[in-house]
Amino acid sequence: METLDQLFVLLKEGILQIAEAFLPSGLLPFVSILVSITAIAIFAPAVMMYLTWLERKVIGRMQNRYGPNRVGKFGLLQPIADGIKMLTKEDIVPAKADRFGHFLAPVAVVVPSLLLFSVLPFGRNMIAADLEIGLLFFLAISSVGTLAIFIGGWGSRNKFSLLGAMRALAQMVSYEVPLVLSIVTVVMMVGSLSTMDIVEAQSGWNGFRWFIFTPWGFFGFLIFFIGSVAEVNRTPFDIPEGESEIVAGFHTEYSGMKFALFYMAEFLGAFAFAALGATLFFGGWQGPFLPSWLWFGLKTFVLVFVIIWLRGTFPRLRVDQLMGYAWKFLLPMALVNILAAGVWYYLSQPLASFASAALLVASYLLLSRLSPTGTRLEKRTYRYAE
Amino acid sequence: MLGPGLLKGMAVTLKQFVESYTKKGSIFTIQYPEERREMPEAFRNFPILVYDEDPENPRCVSCDICAKECPPRCITIVRDRDPNGAGLKKPKVFDIDVSVCMSCGICEEVCPFDAIFMDKDFELSAYDRMESLNFHKEKLLRPNSYFHKIRPTDAARIDANLKAKQEKQAPTPPSGTTT
Numbered sequence: 330m331e332t333l334d335q336l337f338v339l340l341k342e343g344i345l346q347i348a349e350a351f352l353p354s355g356l357l358p359f360v361s362i363l364v365s366i367t368a369i370a371i372f373a374p375a376v377m378m379y380l381t382w383l384e385r386k387v388i389g390r391m392q393n394r395y396g397p398n399r400v401g402k403f404g405l406l407q408p409i410a411d412g413i414k415m416l417t418k419e420d421i422v423p424a425k426a427d428r429f430g431h432f433l434a435p436v437a438v439v440v441p442s443l444l445l446f447s448v449l450p451f452g453r454n455m456i457a458a459d460l461e462i463g464l465l466f467f468l469a470i471s472s473v474g475t476l477a478i479f480i481g482g483w484g485s486r487n488k489f490s491l492l493g494a495m496r497a498l499a500q501m502v503s504y505e506v507p508l509v510l511s512i513v514t515v516v517m518m519v520g521s522l523s524t525m526d527i528v529e530a531q532s533g534w535n536g537f538r539w540f541i542f543t544p545w546g547f548f549g550f551l552i553f554f555i556g557s558v559a560e561v562n563r564t565p566f567d568i569p570e571g572e573s574e575i576v577a578g579f580h581t582e583y584s585g586m587k588f589a590l591f592y593m594a595e596f597l598g599a600f601a602f603a604a605l606g607a608t609l610f611f612g613g614w615q616g617p618f619l620p621s622w623l624w625f626g627l628k629t630f631v632l633v634f635v636i637i638w639l640r641g642t643f644p645r646l647r648v649d650q651l652m653g654y655a656w657k658f659l660l661p662m663a664l665v666n667i668l669a670a671g672v673w674y675y676l677s678q679p680l681a682s683f684a685s686a687a688l689l690v691a692s693y694l695l696l697s698r699l700s701p702t703g704t705r706l707e708k709r710t711y712r713y714a715e
Numbered sequence: 716m717l718g719p720g721l722l723k724g725m726a727v728t729l730k731q732f733v734e735s736y737t738k739k740g741s742i743f744t745i746q747y748p749e750e751r752r753e754m755p756e757a758f759r760n761f762p763i764l765v766y767d768e769d770p771e772n773p774r775c776v777s778c779d780i781c782a783k784e785c786p787p788r789c790i791t792i793v794r795d796r797d798p799n800g801a802g803l804k805k806p807k808v809f810d811i812d813v814s815v816c817m818s819c820g821i822c823e824e825v826c827p828f829d830a831i832f833m834d835k836d837f838e839l840s841a842y843d844r845m846e847s848l849n850f851h852k853e854k855l856l857r858p859n860s861y862f863h864k865i866r867p868t869d870a871a872r873i874d875a876n877l878k879a880k881q882e883k884q885a886p887t888p889p890s891g892t893t894t
Contacts, residue, residue, distance in 0.1 A: 390735040391728045393742050642728045643721070658717070697717035 334620045338454045341365070365457040369446045377596045378408035384596075384637045391641035418585035423486055426582065430484025435583065435590035437477035441470045442594045445601035450524050452614045452622030463524040464516065467605060468509055471560060474594060475501045478569070478579050481591070485582035493578025496648065497569035500559055503655035504566070508556030510663035511549040514670035515540060515609050524605075528613030539612040544686035545670040548693070550610040552663050554632075557606065559655070561598035563636055565643035568651060603632035658696055665692040756866055759833030761813045762790075762822050764855045765862050773856060774830035777806035781822035781831055789815035790822065809852040814844055829873050835865050 332339065341364050348360045382397065382404065389396025397404030422431055448463035450456045460466050475498060482494020516522060518540070519530040531539050540546030559566035570578030580591045607613060607628035616624035646654070669685035676684055734741045745752050762781075766773040782790040795807035822831045834857075841847035863870040 387732065390742075391732045393731060393735060393744075395742060395744050395746075638725060638728060638732075641732075642725050693717075 334453060334622075336620070337368075337452065337622065341368075365447075369443065369457060373443055373446055373597055374593065376600055377593045378412065380596045380600060380633065381411070381592075382408050383633070384640070387634065387637045388641045391638075412589070415586050415589040420585045420587060421582075423582050426486045427484040430480045431582070432587075434477050434481030434484060435587040435594075437480060438474050438594040439590050439597070441473040441477070442597035442601065444470045445597070445605075448524055449601065449604045450528055450608060450613055451604075451625050452620065455614075455622055456525060459523060459525050462522045464512065464522040464527070467524075467601075468505075468512070471598065471601070472501060472505060474598065477594075481583070482579035485579075487582050489575040489577070489581045490579050492575050493569045493571075493581070496571075496575075497562065497579055499648075500562075500566065500569060500651060500655075503652055504556045504559035504659070507552050507655060507659035507663040508560060510660070511552035511556065511666060512609060514545050514549045514667055517667070517670055518674065524608055524613075528608055528615065531612040532615055539610065539615075541610045543673060544682060544689050545666050545673055546610055548662065548666050548669070548689050550606065552659055552666065553609065554606060554635075555659060557602035558599075558636060558639060559651075561595055561602055563595070563599055564640040565646050566651060567645060568648055571645055573645070599636050600629065600633060603636060604629045606632050657699070661696055662693065665689060754835055756868060758835050759820050759823075760818055760837045761816055761834055761839070761850075762811055762831050762855070763834045763857045763862075764809060764831055764852065765829070765859055766856055767859055770856050770858075772805060774828050775806050775809065776804040776828055776830075777809075778827070780825050780827065784821050784825045785816075786819060786821065787815045787817055789813070806852060809855060810849055811855060812849045813839065814848040829877060832862055832866070832869075 341361070344364055345357065345361060349357060352360065385407075386396040386404070397407040400406040400410045422428060445467055447457040448460055448467050450459075478497045479494045482490040482492075482497070485491075515527060519527050521527065521530075541550055562569050568574075568578075570580065575581070580588055583591060604625070607625060611628045611632075613628075614621035614625040616627075619627075666689065669688045672688060673681045673685040675681075731741070764773050764775055777792050777794045779792050779794075782788070782792050789812040791808060791810040791812075792806050793808035795803040795805050797803055818833070820833050823833050839848075859870070859874075
């Protein structure tokens with residue numbers, strides 16, 4: 330059990346011991362780094378490939394279809410076929426595009442989404458870099474991808490690309506705020522930005538100390554989840570690439586592997602945010618019986634499923650609805666949530682839970698009453714028709 | 716209030732997702748090469764020529780009516796002749812260019828000898844669009860039993876008609892030649 334739990338940690342130690350035999354000891358830290366990087370560089374694209382498969386399967390089932398089932402059993406080889414197709418496609422660069430920017434963007438968008446994996450605790454002792462500012466690092470790096478999206482949109486020299494890129498920026502600036510503020514509550518409780526410490530703080534009580542079971546944790550998770558779905562441009566917040574409006578948004582002019590890299594960044598971002606959600610609110614790798622990394626994967630994939638489920642359910646928001654929702658509803662809710670977390674922390678239980686829950690529910694009802702859910706439609710009068 | 720409507724929508728999609736695994740018949744996809752939809756009897760695609768016993772003596776008497784009526788003029792008929800040059804009541808060449816044919820079925824309507832009928836076979840892809848899509852007589856000829864198989868009610872009606880006609884003309888058997 331213990332070996333199974335620490336399987337990957339032991340594997341890495343084994344590789345280091347082999348390396349120790351015929352390498353100078355000064356090089357060992359670099360070997361250690363290389364092993365971690367290799368593991369992530371293999372794991373992340375593999376996850377991305379099978380996320381596309383999972384998404385197509387789940388969405389297909391929700392729409393009463395089978396989804397891919399031709400290449401391999403259950404279509405399991407479909408991502409590989411897609412990969413070969415993407416690699417062999419012609420790479421088209423518009424004649425008047427900013428060639429350097431056009432080339433730089435897909436690279437610059439994938440690198441941050443790979444870096445996100447370095448601070449995720451995949452299991453007990455299983456983290457590539459246990460930074461003391463892990464959470465801050467994650468949030469900072471995750472917004473760098475937006476810059477790459479704007480480079481791509483600008484460099485394509487296409488109106489649709491530029492519109493998509495500007496939408497992406499506006500959306501990300503708006504949703505970053507409630508996203509970070511919802512995480513602040515967790516940092517307040519734990520008193521540390523290290524993802525390992527956050528997971529440790531949720532241990533005990535057979536899982537009932539997961540932050541999701543506290544009032545502020547519940548609302549905080551909802552805000553975090555909505556914000557992170559918007560942050561990675563997934564439906565219903567995918568207006569930067571809204572097909573029905575602006576062709577494909579910022580990646581209109583991308584084809585072949587460059588397009589696949591944008592796609593990869595989106596899926597890796599979705600996976601990383603789901604993993605962060607599991608870390609912050611669902612106790613990370615904690616859980617009985619199963620190895621810790623399996624628990625972490627399970628929780629992450631449940632959240633990924635919810636993200637796909639959202640895509641299968643909701644249509645795309647309008648730009649004004651999107652902005653209004655972030656600034657008029659999510660931001661005040663996140664601020665109230667911080668207050669509720671403070672109330673929960675300083676009052677004694679069970680009064681604390683009750684008070685903070687009451688505060689949150691009251692402000693939720695008030696805010697949803699205040700923010701208009703839709704423009705009131707008047708009866709249209711036509712001048713020429715009818 | 717925000718929320719309940721969203722949850723209701725999500726419940727609908729989750730129900731579809733679960734039912735696609737548990738409830739039979741909730742996925743409508745017909746997986747084509749393995750599963751096939753049963754075509755209705757009136758389904759029609761491209762014409763075929765029907766013969767009774769001998770492929771050398773089809774029902775077609777090469778009267779050329781179908782070729783003249785065909786809106787896109789995709790039928791080519793050349794009458795067969797005996798060594799003396801007298802015309803025979805059968806076609807020497809009967810070509811249908813299916814790349815031109817528009818599957819209207821007028822040839823079947825106008826044929827006074829019940830010789831040409833619309834087939835149901837639609838899997839006719841070919842590697843080139845000239846010669847492989849110009850169907851010759853050999854490819855078009857089908858026994859009456861095949862016609863019975865694809866369109867039983869039509870075939871039964873037509874067989875009854877032919878029999879009645881034959882009995883009226885009896886006892887002289889239909890001659891194979893014209894002068």
